[in-house]
Structures are given as structure tokens and as C-alpha cells.
Amino acid sequence: MTQVLAVAPVLPAHRYSQSQLTDALVPIIGVDAPGERMLRRIHGGCEVDYRHLALPLERYAALSDFGQTNDAFIEAAVELGALALTNALREAGLTPQDVDLVVSVTITGLAVPSLEARIAERVGLRPDVVRLPIVGLGCMAGAAGTARLHDFLRGRPDGVAALISVELCSLTIQRGDDSGANLVASGLFGDGGGALIATGADHPSVPSSTGPRVLDSASRLYIGTAEAMGWDVGSTGLRIVLGAEVPDLVRDNVGDDVAAFLARNGLTIADVGWWVCHPGGPKVIDSLAETLGLPHAALELTSRSLREVGNLSSASVLHILRAALDRSPEPGTSGLMMAMGPGFSLELVLLEAR
Template sequence: MSPSVKLLSVATAAPPHELPQDQALEVARRLFGHRFAGFDRMAPVFDTTGIRMRHLVRPVDWYIEPRGWPERTEAYLQGAGDLFVEAATAALDEAGLTGAEVDMIVTVSSTGIATPSLEARAMDQMGFRPDAVRVPVFGLGCAGGAGGLALASRLAASSPGAVVVMVAVETCSLAFRTDELTKANIIATALFGDGAAACVLRAGEAGFAQVTGLAEHTWHDTLEIMGWKVDPTGFGVIFDRAIPPFVKDNLRPAMDQMLAGQGLAVEDVDRFICHPGGTKVVEALESCLDLGQGALDQERAVLADHGNMSSPTVLHVLDRTRRAGMPARSVLTSLGPGFTVSTVSLAA
């Protein structure tokens, strides 16, 4: 990209309430076991996800009671708001900056509705200036980590010297439904957690990585693979279990095309930094990108410690990767509703 956009920092945040995976299975069995005939056949998914722990914005007992839009929205505004401030503050601290020095704020979130949006609600607490540009982004889902970082990179490139903060924050747990007796809901119950991550970018600054390329691909006729349906109770998950084979069969040609536009091939990439949607998705990524089984070790570690947090998850992987030592050339990538893959190419 020109001018050169650098990543100055990345920081992560997790809410305070922990949910070990074995406890999640116990709760799901208590709520669904006697009402959903296929629960025992579905139960092993809690073991095969590769998840040990997840974090929630509310204590687990809160989710057991029926909740509607007002209660879910209140929990989102508080929980996502706290996570936004924690992640953004940590990223700015690492970059040696304050909220008053931020010129643009990109907020990525698809698990709640806030108008005014989260960055507006955090203006006073963060010390953002009144003239800071606000860019809230909804609907990218799990692709929002890479997609939001790409958007923030374009904004930084368009205004050299401007400080751009990108915050991805999701409260996936608030879509938990006791009234949805479906396979998709059981899988979501086994897989998703809450969390946040933030990055600071600026063109022309020294940083731990330079953004060298951006690309995105959306497949036709794939709207039903994943997303939300909306009803009077809240969001309901659309989650197609065919995602791993779809990734295995379709990602490589799209990745080849996206990298070719940057004069690269898969073999030129030292490391892919991937959104770990689940263990089977990680395995599909390793297979189709010829990475070798076990290559995506940081992805598995984040999945084990946090579950799938949707958009922030790939930024958690980025944080662990750079702490271990950024490779010379990497590609950060995430998949989400659309069905879309977003990529950000980085050079250390």
C-alpha cells in the first residue's frame, strides 16, 4: 500500500465470567437433553471443538432464563462497551498514545445493536476528540477481524499521519437461545464466546508490521452458509455445518487469485494468521493451503482458551503470533457471512 501503513500495536480483552467447556456441556444437557431428541448424538461436538474455556459477559446462570431484546441489548451495551474500552485503552497504551490523539475509530461488531454506536458511547471515557471520525461496521461476522483491519488500513493510507484505532468486539453468548431446538443452536452453544481486540495504525510510522496488501472474495449463492436470523426474541444463528468442506474445496482458488494480485503465491507466505472458526475449520485451512497438520498452532491455542469469538478471534491470533516473533511475510485472513474471505498481507 502507498503510503506505507504500519501496525503500531494490538491488544486483546476478555470478559470476566469463565465457562469451562465441560460446564457448558452440563448446562446444555440440562436445558436441551430432555427436549431435543438428537442431543446425545450432538453432545460430542463439545469435545471435538478443541475448546477448553470460554469467557462471557454475564454469569452462566443469566443465560438459563428466557431473555428478550431489551435484556440482551442492555447486556450488549454494558458488556461490549466495557470490552471496547479495555481493548482500545490497552492498544493505545502500547502505542504510547492517548484517546485525544485518535483521528479515526473503526468499530466492528455484529452481535448487538447500539445506536449511538459503541465508540460514541465510549467518547468521554476514552477521551476521544469531538472531531474524531467514527466508522461503525455491522454485519461482517467472523470475517470482521480481517475486514475491519483492511478498512482501517485504507483509512490510514488515505490520511497520512492520522491515528486510526480499530476495535473488534463481540458478545456471541447473547445470541444463546433456550427456545431454539436446532442443530445450529447446539453447535453455537458449543463453539462461541465473547471477547475483543484492538489495533492502532498510522501511515509512515514505525511499527511491528507493515500492511502490504488487501484483498477480499465473496462467493456467489452462499448467503445461507452462516449469519443471523432476527425474530422477536433476538438473533438466531444460521450456521451450516458444511463450512469445513466448503473451505477445503473453495478457499485455495480464491486465495491464489487474491495473492496473485499482489504478485505473490501461497508458497511465498511464511505464515497464514487465520481465524479459527473451529477445529474442523482449522484442519480444512491447513489442508487447502498445504500448511501441514498442526501448522496453525496459535489458532488452536486461541480456540482452546477463548472459543470462537467471531471478529476479534483472528486478532487474538495476531497478538500471539507477533509475541512469538512476526514472520517476514504473513497473511491475516478470516471467513464470515457473505460467504466472504478477507485478507490483510503483512511484512515484518
């Protein structure tokens, strides 16, 4: 079994209220008077109180093209990712030289060499560390990255693996775009990151760890839903595709697939003691509660994360996992990490508290 030793969420230092961000984005996006009324209505309905930004708010107006925003992404993402990895290794009682595999996940910028290569040099990972950059899984990449660590460590039971997630969603907001998707994204998404350290079952750190075990994982791709979520990539950068059908896709598909995944592990939805669910947005959270047959209280950590920092794309599940573990779930209880992403797709990770 894979053993999680540490989970370290991080946030940029620049924190703003939703009302501050709304006021600042009106001229940046460049909406007219009806567009401003729509933007304020959408932002008010996102159920987000605060968000963190990669840059000071006043710097965004000067970012005029994709090259500038992507340069800002690389600089800030390496800084935030290195901090997350350093904090996670310290929590795990390990050094950078102990890491055998490092996985990086992001969807909000492009970097070649990839983020984990730049971070490896910054923090001092070994020259022979195995690197796996994952780009394109969107909001579900934090869960998928955890699952890929589990896959690696089943074949390397004495190994150490690290996951780094960095998402700087603020750097993808489109100027001069008053589409519903851009207005929703500008009110829903925040910036943040995190790191997770895990070991294989034969690593010496396992007996002393109090972190959860990873027991199983599963992926699900829903055919014919490619247009529901993703990016249109053009001269202005990454323009979000966010279909109104996403809550319905969750409601119509996720419950059955979660039940089937749990059943293969001898469990039912009622057996899950703690939930680590990505906060897609208020309507997605409502759809999750409905399709899983859960009271909203079961997804309270998800709703709280959305309210306090916004949707952090792939990093959200790491923040929510940390919050769940801080509540010290009863040893032996099952937890389920789950997130949806472009495709439309679903990633599931079964956890067990220690």
C-alpha cells in the first residue's frame, strides 16, 4: 500500500476579497455597462469570499499578451511549487535527496523545461530523479497525480514520490472577453498550490507515519463530452471552455461510477467517512451531493475551501485533504478523493485513515 507522509498546501501572499477583485476586473476585462452588471451578478453568486493571486492586483492591468502572462506564470509557479515541496519534505522528515519520483501537475501555464525540472534544480533533487509532468487534466489532476504516485510506488515499494500542483488561474483571465465562461472563471478561480509526499509499503518511514494509505484509484472518461470543459488556445493565451452542462454531467454520471468503484473495494457510499471533493462551483457541489445522496454537511470542507480561497483547479483537493486530515479522521475509516476535469472525466482515489 502507498503511504502518504505529508500534505502541504500553499497560497500566494496576495489576498483579496471578492468585492475588491470584482471592482478591479471590470476595467481589466473591459466590459460595457450591461456586461459589468452581469459580471457583478455572476461574481456574487460564486459563493467565494476571498482569493489569493500570484501577483499584486495592480500588476494585472499591464499584462497585455500571452507571452507576458506565461512568463509571470513560470516565475511565480516555480517559487510557489518549490515552497510547497520544501514544506512537504520537512513535514515528512525527508530531504530532497530522498525523492525518487516527482510529478508536477498544472493547467494554467506552459513551461519547457517543465515545472518539476525547474523546481528540482531549485530545491536540490537528485540528478537521477524520475520526472513526470502532467498537463491537460485540469481540475482533476491533483487526484490523478496522487493516483500516479500510487501506481509508481506499487512497483517501487521502497521508494519516495512527490506530487507538486501549482495553478495560477488569475493569469488566464481574458481581456475584452465578455463571454459567460470568462466571467464565471474570473469570479470562481483562485491561485494556489500544494505538494504531497508518499512512500511505498516497504519504506522505513511507514511504521511511524500517521498519514492515510492509498488503497485504490480509478479513472473514467465520458465519451462525447470533450466540449464541456477545457481551453481554447490562441494568440491571447488560454481561453476557458466551461459548459453549462457540467453540473448535469456530474449529476447523471458520477454517482454510479463512485458506487461501482467503492463496490470493487467492498464498500458503499455510506461507508465513506470523509470526503475530499474538488469544489467545481456551487452548482457542481449541489450536483455532487445529489448524485451521491449526501447531506451538504458531508461536503462542508469542499464548500469552505471554495468560500475561503476559490476553486484552485488541481490544487484544491490537496488543500481539502489537508483540512480533512487536520480533523484526525478515526483510524480505519475510508476517505474518498475525487475530482472532475476536461474530457469530461473523473478521477477517484480511495484512502484509509491511520
